[in-house]
Amino acid sequence: MPDDDERLVALIDNELDEDEKSALLSRLAQDEALRKRLAALRQDRARLVASFDALLEEAPLARFRAAIPPADLDLPPHPKRASIGWLELAAGIAIGLLLAGAASWVGFGGVLGPARESWRDAVIEYMELYTPDTFALWNPDTAVQARQLQAVSAKVGVDLTPDRVAVPGLRYRTALNFSYEGEPLAEIAYTDAGGAPVLFCVIANGKPTAPPKMVAREGLSYVTWSRGGRSYMFVGRMPEQRVAELALSLTTRF
């Protein structure tokens, strides 16, 4: 009897109301066949749960965690969202959040998008190739750091020394000379505690002074500013608040 099966299973699952339960228990007391059916259906609920729970162990959690977009990509419900605490954090530094100005990046289409709009885009595009392994074997001592920085300093015309470019929480890895449309471009690479690359870039492009500005897009966060005919960028694939904290030591020196 299918209807009886449903009631028996509901009884086992404790889903019958009191009247239904009483009626069924009365029938069970008088009906041996029904009792046998109840026994057959009394599939151990705990075993079912254990079977489903066994599946949990199979879930590829690491893959899914990697698929969750970082917090800094959350779309703001309002243009001024989250800017207050941020500005307090960066007290004394005029960092303007560009979250509300996301429309200006629409044409960017991601870091590998169609249009490279500036030296910053070129750096970011190149940075896409970096992994935690990229700088893993680069561990220059202070003397080597000084020589590397001296070489890039000479190109971009900014005094770069191990002390001046040191960022608490980051490990210096190397300093490289590049050129963007004929303008000298220095890239100083660091890694954070997890091995994630972080870059501090300087380009001698003659741009007018501009205060530090925070930008977050495509999982990257960066601070840009210009001073003394040089433009600077500090960029990492990490939440904007973390990048802002790390950048403070550089924006106050350069």
Place this chain on the structure above:
Amino acid sequence: MARLCSNARMSEASRREVRKGLEQCLARLWRYAVVLSSSRDAADDLVQSTCVWAIERADQFAPGTRVDRWLFTILRSIWLNEIRARQVREGGGFVDAEDALTVDGAHEMEVNILTAEVLRAVGRLPEAQRETALLVYAEGYTYAEAATALGVPIGTIMSRLATMRAALASLK
């Protein structure tokens, strides 16, 4: 202005809860996905799509309500509207139901053979029964909650569970 601030705070709370919920529910979401789709590949797609959808629409989540149920609803909706339809178009995905609901050998030794047998038997059930069984017996939905979640009468839930339990009873 006060309303704007209040809305902003609620949105922040929504986002926090959704992120936390996602991190805590990933394994359960995957289990639901693999039970629904009977395909581990489809389950992976389903969970990843659910993550993206939930993050993008976190503002739609009401803070203080059950985020796991909200995520399950999203996952089921994506399954019904996108991934199952794709499987049907591509003519695959329904043949490996029994295979998808298995545990690996080493783990199977630990969880005991009968448990693995139950899982394989569940894998042989129709999708509607598998899903109902998962929600009620693994996720703790009441019959009424399962009926609401699946959009069917309680009688249908009772019928599915009775059929499923009868099938599993033969394992004893």
